[in-house]
Amino acid sequence: MKDNYYLDNAATTWPKPESVYEFMDRFFRDCGVSPGRAGHQMGVEAEMMVTQTRHLLAEFFGFNGDPHRVVFTQNATDSLNTAITGLIEPGDHMIITRLEHNSVLRPANHLERDHNVSVSRIGRDAYGYIDPEDIEDALRENTRVVVVNHASNVFGSVQDIERIGNIVRKSDAILIVDTCQTAGVLDIDMDRLGIDVLVFTGHKGLFGPMGIGGMIVGEGINIRALRVGGTGVDSISPFQPDVYPYHLEAGTLNLPGIAGLNAAQKWFAEMGRDLAGETMNKLSHKEACRTALAEIHRVEVTHINRLASAFRATGGVTVHGPIGNDQPRVATLSISLRGLPADQVGAMLDADFEVCVRPGLHCAPDAHEDEGTVPINGTVRFSPGYFTDGEDIDRAIEGISTLCREAAA
Numbered sequence: 001m002k003d004n005y006y007l008d009n010a011a012t013t014w015p016k017p018e019s020v021y022e023f024m025d026r027f028f029r030d031c032g033v034s035p036g037r038a039g040h041q042m043g044v045e046a047e048m049m050v051t052q053t054r055h056l057l058a059e060f061f062g063f064n065g066d067p068h069r070v071v072f073t074q075n076a077t078d079s080l081n082t083a084i085t086g087l088i089e090p091g092d093h094m095i096i097t098r099l100e101h102n103s104v105l106r107p108a109n110h111l112e113r114d115h116n117v118s119v120s121r122i123g124r125d126a127y128g129y130i131d132p133e134d135i136e137d138a139l140r141e142n143t144r145v146v147v148v149n150h151a152s153n154v155f156g157s158v159q160d161i162e163r164i165g166n167i168v169r170k171s172d173a174i175l176i177v178d179t180c181q182t183a184g185v186l187d188i189d190m191d192r193l194g195i196d197v198l199v200f201t202g203h204k205g206l207f208g209p210m211g212i213g214g215m216i217v218g219e220g221i222n223i224r225a226l227r228v229g230g231t232g233v234d235s236i237s238p239f240q241p242d243v244y245p246y247h248l249e250a251g252t253l254n255l256p257g258i259a260g261l262n263a264a265q266k267w268f269a270e271m272g273r274d275l276a277g278e279t280m281n282k283l284s285h286k287e288a289c290r291t292a293l294a295e296i297h298r299v300e301v302t303h304i305n306r307l308a309s310a311f312r313a314t315g316g317v318t319v320h321g322p323i324g325n326d327q328p329r330v331a332t333l334s335i336s337l338r339g340l341p342a343d344q345v346g347a348m349l350d351a352d353f354e355v356c357v358r359p360g361l362h363c364a365p366d367a368h369e370d371e372g373t374v375p376i377n378g379t380v381r382f383s384p385g386y387f388t389d390g391e392d393i394d395r396a397i398e399g400i401s402t403l404c405r406e407a408a409a
């Protein structure tokens with residue numbers, strides 16, 4: 001028996017690949033110094049690792065522009081605040097969806113309330129899908145920004161970014177995509193999909209630690225710097241340099257976090273090469289990672305399908321979100337149980353079955369308002385990861401069927 005059955009990977013993936021722990025530890029010990037700035041050998045080595053990570057991520061996300069436009073931040077929340085607030089002016093209009101996380105909703109709400117920005121909020125269907133045409137209909141002449149959550153962190157539904165990108169491309173608006181739930185699970189091609197600003201967080205599917213995230217700012221897009229300060233370059237200038245990444249990277253970077261992302265990128269590529277039986281390193285980083293992501297997604301969706309069919313067969317359980325195999329999804333599944341408050345179910349799963357899930361609103365209140373799950377404090381969310389095994393799934397099924405039986409008695 002395990003101590004814990006961890007099914008909360010949509011919050012944070014755990015565990016990480018062993019090489020991530022090892023490289024973070026080794027790099028921090030051997031070279032944990034300020035990248036670049038001092039000009040000494042150790043600083044140069046740290047800077048080289050940071051630059052290599054920008055290159056790896058640019059390729060991973062299908063960005064063909066200058067890798068210096070891969071900007072490191074604290075997390076997706078930091079990136080989304082910077083991108084949204086740094087692009088919008090008073091009097092502008094923005095479009096978001098009702099599936100967004102509070103890291104989008106709250107910046108939008110504050111801009112609307114305090115800075116004369118108008119906001120359109122696009123609804124979704126019963127399974128958690130946005131109709132791209134609704135975005136087209138909502139576009140106005142003064143629409144500056146469209147923000148879309150690639151996959152819902154409540155339902156796991158994946159939006160058709162290619163169609164949305166084609167629509168937004170025809171307007172003057174900038175498309176920001178929140179890839180928190182898809183990066184490291186689905187192959188994303190920023191340029192092909194028409195994404196102008198791609199936001200990522202490090203600690204979920206990208207298998208980095210907490211406290212590191214970032215964004216890729218498409219060529220020609222300029223985000224106003226919200227935080228200004230030391231960059232280690234152009235120090236004589238009284239103002240923040242315009243040059244990327246410094247424009248949006250004031251202050252010392254999270255070097256151990258970037259080392260984690262670096263090792264994880266190499267882990268994806270190595271896995272892809274192994275799967276492809278490749279010995280000559282002929283596959284590009286992108287091609288190797290694409291192979292790995294297909295396998296990761298396959299493994300995770302197999303787990304979620306097992307959970308979903310067991311839960312559907314359990315009387316008293318409501319499964320929210322996608323139902324059909326043809327509906328694009330990631331491995332995040334929300335359920336509710338005989339009208340019981342979600343936090344109560346989560347606490348019982350933890351206490352009696354050592355199953356770690358996430359009950360609640362998942363920082364996406366509009367999604368729950370539309371689903372009618374606010375009165376029961378949201379849903380109980382199961383999110384297997386690549387390192388989940390059959391025992392974790394068995395335990396979760398056992399826990400839910402036991403709780404259902406007890407609630408019915």
Ligand SMILES: Cc1ncc(COP(=O)(O)O)c(C=O)c1O
Binds near residue numbers: 151201
């Ligand atoms: C869809 C989505 N967007 C944004 C975030 C915020 O990520 P972070 O807490 O790393 O800033 C999350 C995290 O739960 C998320 O799932």
